[in-house]
Amino acid sequence: xxxxxxxxxxxxxxxxxxxxxxxxxxxxxxxxxxxxxxxxxxxxxxxxxxxxxxxxxxxxxxxxxxxxxxxxxxxxxxxxxxxxxxxxxxxxxxxxxxxxxxxxxxxxxxxxxxxxxxxxxxxxxxxxxxxxxxxxxxxxxxxxxxxxxxxxxxxxxxxxxxxxxxxxxxxxxxxxxxxxxxxxxxxxxxxxxxxxxxxxxxxxxxxxxxxxxxxxxxxxxxxxxxxxxxxxxxxxxxxxxxxxxxxxxxxxxxxxxxxxxxxxxxxxxxxxxxxxxxxxxxxxxxxxxxxxxxxxxxxxxxxxxxxxxxxxxxxxxxxxxxxxxxxxxxxxxxxxxxxxxxxxxxxxxxxxxxx
Amino acid sequence: xxxxxxxxxxxxxxxxxxxxxxxxxxxxxxxxxxxxxxxxxxxxxxxxxxxxxxxxxxxxxxxxxxxxxxxxxxxxxxxxxxxxxxxxxxxxxxxxxxxxxxxxxxxxxxxxxxxxxxxxxxxxxxxxxxxxxxxxxxxxxxxxxxxxxxxxxxxxxxxxxxxxxxxxxxxxxxxxxxxxxxxxxxxxxxxxxxxxxxxxxxxxxxxxxxxxxxxxxxxxxxxxxxxxxxxxxxxxxxxxxxxxxxxxxxxxxxxxxxxxxxxxxxxxxxxxxxxxxxxxxxxxxxxxxxxxxxxxxxxxxxxxxxxxxxxxxxxxxxxxxxxxxxxxx
Ligand SMILES: Cc1ncc(C[n+]2csc(CCOP(=O)(O)OP(=O)(O)O)c2C)c(N)n1
Ligand SMILES: [Mg+2]
Numbered sequence: 001x002x003x004x005x006x007x008x009x010x011x012x013x014x015x016x017x018x019x020x021x022x023x024x025x026x027x028x029x030x031x032x033x034x035x036x037x038x039x040x041x042x043x044x045x046x047x048x049x050x051x052x053x054x055x056x057x058x059x060x061x062x063x064x065x066x067x068x069x070x071x072x073x074x075x076x077x078x079x080x081x082x083x084x085x086x087x088x089x090x091x092x093x094x095x096x097x098x099x100x101x102x103x104x105x106x107x108x109x110x111x112x113x114x115x116x117x118x119x120x121x122x123x124x125x126x127x128x129x130x131x132x133x134x135x136x137x138x139x140x141x142x143x144x145x146x147x148x149x150x151x152x153x154x155x156x157x158x159x160x161x162x163x164x165x166x167x168x169x170x171x172x173x174x175x176x177x178x179x180x181x182x183x184x185x186x187x188x189x190x191x192x193x194x195x196x197x198x199x200x201x202x203x204x205x206x207x208x209x210x211x212x213x214x215x216x217x218x219x220x221x222x223x224x225x226x227x228x229x230x231x232x233x234x235x236x237x238x239x240x241x242x243x244x245x246x247x248x249x250x251x252x253x254x255x256x257x258x259x260x261x262x263x264x265x266x267x268x269x270x271x272x273x274x275x276x277x278x279x280x281x282x283x284x285x286x287x288x289x290x291x292x293x294x295x296x297x298x299x300x301x302x303x304x305x306x307x308x309x310x311x312x313x314x315x316x317x318x319x320x321x322x323x324x325x326x327x328x329x330x331x332x333x334x335x336x337x338x339x340x341x342x343x344x345x346x347x348x349x350x351x352x353x354x355x
Numbered sequence: 356x357x358x359x360x361x362x363x364x365x366x367x368x369x370x371x372x373x374x375x376x377x378x379x380x381x382x383x384x385x386x387x388x389x390x391x392x393x394x395x396x397x398x399x400x401x402x403x404x405x406x407x408x409x410x411x412x413x414x415x416x417x418x419x420x421x422x423x424x425x426x427x428x429x430x431x432x433x434x435x436x437x438x439x440x441x442x443x444x445x446x447x448x449x450x451x452x453x454x455x456x457x458x459x460x461x462x463x464x465x466x467x468x469x470x471x472x473x474x475x476x477x478x479x480x481x482x483x484x485x486x487x488x489x490x491x492x493x494x495x496x497x498x499x500x501x502x503x504x505x506x507x508x509x510x511x512x513x514x515x516x517x518x519x520x521x522x523x524x525x526x527x528x529x530x531x532x533x534x535x536x537x538x539x540x541x542x543x544x545x546x547x548x549x550x551x552x553x554x555x556x557x558x559x560x561x562x563x564x565x566x567x568x569x570x571x572x573x574x575x576x577x578x579x580x581x582x583x584x585x586x587x588x589x590x591x592x593x594x595x596x597x598x599x600x601x602x603x604x605x606x607x608x609x610x611x612x613x614x615x616x617x618x619x620x621x622x623x624x625x626x627x628x629x630x631x632x633x634x635x636x637x638x639x640x641x642x643x644x645x646x647x648x649x650x651x652x653x654x655x656x657x658x659x660x661x662x663x664x665x666x667x668x669x670x671x672x673x674x675x676x677x678x679x680x681x682x683x684x
Binding site for chain 1: 380406407409411412414416417419420421422423424425426427428429430432447448451452456457458459460461462463464465496497499515516518519520521544546547548549550595596597598599600
């Protein structure tokens, strides 16, 4: 990794951190509603992973999804607008915090069903194999998701058919208020890969470099050998599960102890000690990202609310194979269009046939 | 025109679409080497190979989820459910994923997949294997639901379902797989969302789909002997529903019977009767009469099973009721 790249990743983690701290603030002000799950503490996993992806690769994630989109280079302004339910939101105000998608960047986004996106990731891997390209798909989920049946079904077929999917457990030790010890019979979650004969690794998810090394190897295996990997990244969320979490299930000491290994702090230290950056340079980066977050909030504030008509849009795709005379009675069909929000994105993905 | 069974018609539809479009593939339990649990996919593995005709483990959530994920990146999967009774293990993939991602992403994605297989009662397979779940799927915005009653409709609708860019739930019926009928030799498809009048008449409208439509035609035959001319309307697609075709028929006949194999409470037939009574209130000479399975699980014994599945006699009786004709009067 070059010095510049190391700094870029630092800035990215910081942007995610400051963005989400601001989210928590404006949530309290009532600008954001519903569920808000913050990624604070886990940034090194998403940033490390995204730094390794190729432009045409795919990923799909759980609802704790702000970090990946920012790390993938999505303009954070429409992300903030989405959180505020505005028409300019990345998902036009229909998704909210749990549902960030950016299909042109291969972001198939946030899924609100614990474990529900794992079989879908397997399907993306299957599609890649069928088309014969060397793309890969990353799939991010929590330690709670491994106890869902969908985890078992998805991992079995991925190993059985050699699908180019990297499954990444972000083990932050809790699924809401239930600690891993109380939820999983096996405590080393990566070992669950052995049930499927799947390559498996554990990694310190607070250490960006370690994340990059382990993920890099897994992505390579997926791309070249078409084989999946199960990775357990040990990490921690400093905030509550969502904004309504009183945090009674863990001690203050535990949280404080984990703050000592804050991934951003550790990476900043490294930049200074090993890459010859100065404290002033890091502070300047912080000022910059705070200004960027200010601009996000301003953008969201100034954006219009969605129109009432948009309620019916985006349910169906208008198609010559559906008869519109009868379908037109239904407002959702009437409001359907043939194009996607990003016309030709779908087909760009569809037509990319390498073989 | 060739005479084909519905099984052959469905097989032709998939074979033709797979030959036409590289992105179409099939996956499911026993679809390949076994040639299909009901032989609908017969011969396809030999022609298209294992990546396009994929035998899966017994894992419905994975089958449906793989279809969803592959569809998201532009392929056109056909997920076969051995029967729709097992599709409820994959409900999350369909309801929370296939039907939702386009909306939740503000129109960034589409899910051009088909989930198909037999639905409804077969022959003496009891409560867990005989269910009619069309209302579950028709309930969900974002899905298309098709249920053919003839070989010609089956082929034409399945071809449209495969080519369409929305997730289509395509419910067949085991009892109809051997039903024969004319199928055009030339290339054709039947757009989703258009119903079909399967028999014209002026005295009463019977709305019925899939196997119950065939039962309704048998009932209409019996009614004709009494001088009652029943019009049998087959919506073919439940979502989107060709309401105009039903309403036009009811405005002509002034009476309506809705017959289905599902339980009475919160069924698709309940929705159709609501729509008819609301939209055709002035045209109706009697309340809409419904024919359903009794509100109990399907029993095993053939005597009980016959009492359960709507028979022509029950539809005849319902028509009598709609016409205020009592037995023996
Ligand atoms: C199928 C399902 N069950 C329950 C929930 C409610 N729920 C949302 S997040 C969550 C905890 C998940 O924990 P984990 O997988 O560890 O992810 P984390 O929140 O820690 O990132 C639960 C129970 C849900 N969204 N989906
Ligand atoms: Mg967790």
